Amino acid sequence: MIELNLDLISVGITAAGIGILGFTIFFNNTRSITNTTFLAFSLITIVWSIANYLQYQPSTPATGLWTVRIITFFGVWHALVFFTLCYVFPDAQAKLPKIFFYALVPIASVTALLTLTPLVFSRVTQLSPEGVVVGIENGPAIALFGILSIALIVAGIGTLLRKAYVKSGHERHQIALMGLGTFITFVCIVSFNLVLPAAFNNPRFLPLSAVFIFPFVACTAYAIVRYKLFDVKVLATEILSFFLSVATLLQVLFAGSAIELLFRLSIFVLVLMFSILMVRSVIKEVRQRELIEKQEKELEDINRQQESLLHFISHEVKGYLTKSEAAFAAIFAGDYGEVQPKLHDMSGMALADVRKGVDTVIDILDASNLRRGTVSFKRDTFDLVAAIEEIVRDLQAEAKARGLELTFEKPVTGAYMYIGDEDKLRRHVIRNLVDNSVKYTLKGFVRVQLARTPNLMRITISDSGVGITPEDMKHLFTEGGKGAESIKVNVHSTGYGLFIAKTIVEGHGGKIWAESEGKDKGARFIVELPILSA
Structure with missing residues (x-):
C-alpha cells in the first residue's frame, strides 16, 4: 500500500501542478489561443497521466484492456494538441489552416475512436503475478495510431525549430524555453520509460509518465508569462494553491482502506x-x-495635454488682453489727445473689464502652474501688519460703495515680521480673502484680525455676508469650485481664487480653512502660517 500511495502521490502532485499551471495561464488571458491550447494540453495530460498510472496497478484482463485503450485514446488527442500548441505558440491570435479542421482533426477523431475497438488492441494476452497487464495483442489499426502520433509529435518539434530559426528577440527566447522543456521531457521518457525497462528490465518508473511531462508544461508556462511581467500576487497565490493541494494529497498516503482512499481523493x-x-x-x-x-495613466496624459493647451491658450489670450489694456488705458489717460466724454467713459469701463479679464487669465495660469509644481516661493522678510493695512486701505472704496464697514483690528503689541513670498501671500491669499468677503457681503461688516503665537501667525477674515452652506463648503478650495449660493452673488467668480490661496498657504507649510453656521450667517476664513527662521 505504501508503494502504491507513493506512486499515486507523485502522479497526484504532478497533476495538481499541471492543472494549476494550465488554469493560471488560461485565466491570464482567456482570449489567447496559445493559453487556451495550453489549458487543453494540461487537462488531457492529467487524464492521460491518471490512466497511465492505473495501467500499472493490479486489475482484471477486461479492466486492463480498457485502461490501455483509454490511454491510447487520449494519447491521440495528446499528440494533436501538442502539435497545435507548437503551431500557435507564442501568439495570442493565430489562425489555424483549413487542412487542420478538414483533414487533421477528422483523421485524429477516427483514429481515437478506433483505439477503443479491437482494431487497435484486441485482447490482453498476459498479466503479471501482481495483476498488471504485460502482454496485449495488437489489432490491424495499431499502425495508424503509431504513425499519426509520431507524425504529430515530430511535426510539432519541427514547427518549434522552424519558428526558432525565423523568430527573433523575446519570441525566440520563448520558443527556446519551450524547446528546453520538450528536450527534458524527451530525455526523461526515453531514459525511464524505454531504456530502463528494455535494457535493465526495470519497469519501476513506467507509472510516473506524468512526472516526466511536467518539465515541458512548466517550461512552456514560464515561456508564456516570462515576457508579460507575471504579477507577484498571482504567482504567490498559485504557489499557495499548489501547496494546499499537495498537503491534501499527502493525506492519501495514510489511507487505510479503499473507501478512505476514495474519500481523501x-x-x-x-x-x-x-x-x-x-x-x-x-x-x-x-x-x-x-x-x-x-486608465489613470491615460487620464494623467489627457490632463497633462489639457493643461499644456490651457497654458498655451491662456498665454495667448493674456497677450491680446494686455495689448487691449494698454490701448484703453492710453485713451482713458488722454495720451492720444482729448476725446469725447462718452468715449472717455466707455474706455474707462472697457479698461476695467479688460483688467478683470487679465486677472482671470492670470488666476487660471497661476492655478495651472501651482498644480504642475512649477512655481517656486521666495523667502522675503516683510511686515505682515503693513501688508494687511495696505490691502484694507485699497479695498475701502469698494466696501464703502457697498455700504460695508471694512476694518482691520491692528495688533497693539508684538513683532509681525514674516519670512515668505510676499507677493503671492499679499495678492493671492490676503487680498483675495478680503476681496471675497467684500463681494459676498451685502450688508454689515468685514473684519480682518491678526494674531500670533510663538510658532505661527493667524489671519482671520470675518464677515456678515451670505454664509456658506454645508453643500457649498465641500467645493471650497477646490480647483474651479463654485458654490450654488455664492455664484448667485458673484457671477464672475472663476472658482480658482481659493484653490490658489490654499496651494500657496500649504506651500508655506500653513493651513487655511473656512467656518460658517450656514446660509446668511456670515463666514470666517482662517489662515495659519508657521513662523520660519531666517
Whole structure:
C-alpha cells in the first residue's frame, strides 16, 4: 500500500501542478489561443497521466484492456494538441489552416475512436503475478495510431525549430524555453520509460509518465508569462494553491482502506478546484487593478495635454488682453489727445473689464502652474501688519460703495515680521480673502484680525455676508469650485481664487480653512502660517 500511495502521490502532485499551471495561464488571458491550447494540453495530460498510472496497478484482463485503450485514446488527442500548441505558440491570435479542421482533426477523431475497438488492441494476452497487464495483442489499426502520433509529435518539434530559426528577440527566447522543456521531457521518457525497462528490465518508473511531462508544461508556462511581467500576487497565490493541494494529497498516503482512499481523493479534487477558482479570482483582481492603473495613466496624459493647451491658450489670450489694456488705458489717460466724454467713459469701463479679464487669465495660469509644481516661493522678510493695512486701505472704496464697514483690528503689541513670498501671500491669499468677503457681503461688516503665537501667525477674515452652506463648503478650495449660493452673488467668480490661496498657504507649510453656521450667517476664513527662521 505504501508503494502504491507513493506512486499515486507523485502522479497526484504532478497533476495538481499541471492543472494549476494550465488554469493560471488560461485565466491570464482567456482570449489567447496559445493559453487556451495550453489549458487543453494540461487537462488531457492529467487524464492521460491518471490512466497511465492505473495501467500499472493490479486489475482484471477486461479492466486492463480498457485502461490501455483509454490511454491510447487520449494519447491521440495528446499528440494533436501538442502539435497545435507548437503551431500557435507564442501568439495570442493565430489562425489555424483549413487542412487542420478538414483533414487533421477528422483523421485524429477516427483514429481515437478506433483505439477503443479491437482494431487497435484486441485482447490482453498476459498479466503479471501482481495483476498488471504485460502482454496485449495488437489489432490491424495499431499502425495508424503509431504513425499519426509520431507524425504529430515530430511535426510539432519541427514547427518549434522552424519558428526558432525565423523568430527573433523575446519570441525566440520563448520558443527556446519551450524547446528546453520538450528536450527534458524527451530525455526523461526515453531514459525511464524505454531504456530502463528494455535494457535493465526495470519497469519501476513506467507509472510516473506524468512526472516526466511536467518539465515541458512548466517550461512552456514560464515561456508564456516570462515576457508579460507575471504579477507577484498571482504567482504567490498559485504557489499557495499548489501547496494546499499537495498537503491534501499527502493525506492519501495514510489511507487505510479503499473507501478512505476514495474519500481523501475526493477532498483533494475539491481543494484543487477551490485553488483554481482562487487563482482565477486573484488574476481577475490583478487585471482590474492593471486596467485602473492604465486608465489613470491615460487620464494623467489627457490632463497633462489639457493643461499644456490651457497654458498655451491662456498665454495667448493674456497677450491680446494686455495689448487691449494698454490701448484703453492710453485713451482713458488722454495720451492720444482729448476725446469725447462718452468715449472717455466707455474706455474707462472697457479698461476695467479688460483688467478683470487679465486677472482671470492670470488666476487660471497661476492655478495651472501651482498644480504642475512649477512655481517656486521666495523667502522675503516683510511686515505682515503693513501688508494687511495696505490691502484694507485699497479695498475701502469698494466696501464703502457697498455700504460695508471694512476694518482691520491692528495688533497693539508684538513683532509681525514674516519670512515668505510676499507677493503671492499679499495678492493671492490676503487680498483675495478680503476681496471675497467684500463681494459676498451685502450688508454689515468685514473684519480682518491678526494674531500670533510663538510658532505661527493667524489671519482671520470675518464677515456678515451670505454664509456658506454645508453643500457649498465641500467645493471650497477646490480647483474651479463654485458654490450654488455664492455664484448667485458673484457671477464672475472663476472658482480658482481659493484653490490658489490654499496651494500657496500649504506651500508655506500653513493651513487655511473656512467656518460658517450656514446660509446668511456670515463666514470666517482662517489662515495659519508657521513662523520660519531666517
